[in-house]
Amino acid sequence: MPTFKTLDDLPDVTGKRILLRVDLNVPVTDGKVSDTTRIERVRPTILELSDKCAKVILLAHFGRPKGKPVDDMSLSLIIPAIEEVLDRHVAFASDCIGEAAAEAVEKMNNGDILLMENTRFHAGEEKNDKDFTAALAANGDIFVNDAFSAAHRAHASTEGLAHHLPSYAGRTMQAELEALEKGLGNPTRPVVAIVGGAKVSTKIDLLQNLVKKVDALVIGGGMANTFVAAKGINVGKSLCEHDLADTARAIMAEAEKSGCEIVLPVDGVVAREFKAGADNEIVAIDAIPADAMMLDVGPKSVDAVNAWISKAHTLVWNGPLGAFEIEPFDAATVAAAKHAANCTTGGELVSVAGGGDTVSALNHAGVADDFTYVSTAGGAFLEWMEGKVLPGVEILTKQ
Known part of the structure; x- marks a missing residue:
């Protein structure tokens, strides 16, 4: 099996800004999340990093906004569901790059959890644009990918960030890859x-x-x-x-x-x-x-x-x-x-x-x-x- 680093290989992350790519593309009915399975899947990684006093910055897409902000595809809609699953407060940044993102990260204390706005509100996400990827990377010290479900796409937040920051697989990604190896790899x-x-x-x-x-x-x-x-x-x-x-x-x-x-x-x-x-x-x-x-x-x-x-x-x-x-x-x-x-x-x-x-x-x-x-x-x-x-x-x- 190809080797990759997991959270077990992380150095001390106290105070480190961790860009954590997660899958929060959950179904929403009448303004409420109707199935929290995907949030539950990434809960262990989020809490492990938070408990180790890292600054946990969540990156995710939601729907298909095609590179522009769309009100009903804002990740702010699902914060109540995330907070319920994590039983923690989750702050929100109105953008995933630029001033709004930088200010939200600056306010974080060790162990805090911050959700960035939908990465697909920028065309550079799906194009894996170098400038957009660099702007994402500017807010982090370490990249952790816990979104196997988006791993078949070479997007800025799934593949591009790994060219900029030390990169690790989260617990869900690790479990998925180990299971798949047992299924067909070996x-x-x-x-x-x-x-x-x-x-x-x-x-x-x-x-x-x-x-x-x-x-x-x-x-x-x-x-x-x-x-x-x-x-x-x-x-x-x-x-x-x-x-x-x-x-x-x-x-x-x-x-x-x-x-x-x-x-x-x-x-x-x-x-x-x-x-x-x-x-x-x-x-x-x-x-x-x-x-x-x-x-x-x-x-x-x-x-x-x-x-x-x-x-x-x-x-x-x-x-x-x-x-x-x-x-x-x-x-x-x-x-x-x-x-x-x-x-x-x-x-x-x-x-x-x-x-x-x-x-x-x-x-x-x-x-x-x-x-x-x-x-x-x-x-x-x-x-x-x-x-x-x-x-x-x-x-x-x-x-």
Whole structure:
């Protein structure tokens, strides 16, 4: 695993100005934060540095303001939620650079926490502009990156600052990278990956990377229909990208060459309409009626998935097996998730999961806390699974 410095490597930080990049891009409904998960994730790093008498200066983006101030994307809106999670006072600076930022930093006492205004209110953030980065760096002595979820972007506050200041990974970044290393970097074999979701087109790079790295690849969700159809089986009115049949066949050929077993559904739950409680039936995969669509994999398919989970020592999961948002088409995802959770809590399995729908699906199954690690990183998690270099991580390994 590439080495990087963590908070354990920090010198005495008493009185030091620490620029701490965090992910505070939280959902807000009616002016209130509706999910504080991301704030909770960075709490340990913030409090550790504050308790060590550092001056903790939080840098974050919020929404997509496109380089200009937007009132309803001001980070001032989420200060009450941050204060509640931290149980500490959090001061606010009306800008992240310039006079307002400098004055707010000047007023800080050791151990204080200061939130800077949205970094994306400046066009220089997403452009990784040198002058903007230098202006950010002027307020700090040390840079700590605790925002893995933004690490796939080479922005000023995620990558640029590491060229100016001694740089370290925060506790959340550290936990994420260690979990990912166990998942695909240097995993204990056998490794099984579960990849679901609606479309193959959004996950071609992912599938091409995984077939070279895992022992078995379970394909579920709407994606499975494309692979099944590519084998010449009629999938009725199921969601299917017929134009990607050649791509699916190429991925299956690459898997065979690499010794990776592709696990496709052998049966499915089909319905004529996509709504809760719709009339449905279980059919063999080659017996999908012409006027029906497959909305979940069937019980025999779940047995095959669970058999691989039982056999594996490492599981990487991205995407549900069926349309889990609507009952009864959540059955396969819930059953496999519960089995993976049992294997994990029993000490037989390292389970790493991530991606928006995956987190929702595991929460729906009530087992998110039983997995080894559940990433909230979304795009960064996906790009890591695709084998891509993440600039915000790469720069930390060069310090």
